[in-house]
Amino acid sequence: MEETRTYTISVYTENNVGLLNRISGIFVKRHINIESINVSGSEIDHVMRFIIVVRTTEKWVHNIVGQIEKQVDVIKAYYHNDEETIFLETALFKIGSHLLFDERQIQNIIKESHSQIVTVSREFFVIAKSGRREEIETLYEELRPYGIMQFVRTGRVSVSKAQMEISTLLKEFVH
Structure with missing residues (x-):
């Protein structure tokens, strides 16, 4: 087969x-x-x-x-x-702004995953990650315990x- x-x-x-x-x-x-x-x-x-x-x-x-x-x-x-x-995909993660300053681990996750912060406001910040699907899924799993407000991923x-x-x-x- x-x-x-x-x-x-x-x-x-x-x-x-x-x-x-x-x-x-x-x-x-x-x-x-x-x-x-x-x-x-x-x-x-x-x-x-x-x-x-x-x-x-x-x-x-x-x-x-x-x-x-x-x-x-x-x-x-x-x-x-x-x-x-x-090939690659791109994803955006919207997360509560308080976590950026209160949870040191968030900053480490962003740095280690080679992600970028694309915008910061009082209520939220947005992380962008480009890479293979597995890399984006790993980042999703690492951020999920902190609460993801919104998530979107492009096609390949x-x-x-x-x-x-x-x-x-x-x-x-x-x-």
């Missing part, structure tokens, strides 16, 4: 309404859960990049990428395993270690 792994799917698209719904439908039909999704501009003007993280087999991810590429607005899609990408952002020929492909399209 084929091994289930984490894969990062990169989808280069035109920026059109309804595409996210169509792409997510491809996963729903196959009963594959999307662990995270991020959509942003890309290195190419007017081209969007979806970063979708899933846990599945290589056979399934290969089939999914093929289905995604059949969508009209999709220019090109790629998939990579974790060893083939450089990633770049492949190998060159993706999307820019060359688009230049050929234009000419």
Whole structure:
């Protein structure tokens, strides 16, 4: 039986309404859960990049990428395993301000986790942490006993270690 792994799917698209719904439908039909999704501009003007993280087999991810590429607005899609990408997530933690001064351990946690304080007010302060999911989960567990007022984490952002020929492909399209 084929091994289930984490894969990062990169989808280069035109920026059109309804595409996210169509792409997510491809996963729903196959009963594959999307662990995270991020959509942003890309290195190419007017081209969007979806970063979708899933846990599945290589056979399934290969089939999914093929289905995604059949969508009209999709220019090109790629998939990579974790060893083939450089990736991270970012999280924000909102915590009561009194803890920053009353609990010396909070300052140690921030320093040891290589986090940053991004804002401080009378009522709360906000810590930002970028890194791998495990690092963010560890920080969450360390801060939880002190009371986290709010927590949010981004989806994965990633770049492949190998060159993706999307820019060359688009230049050929234009000419």
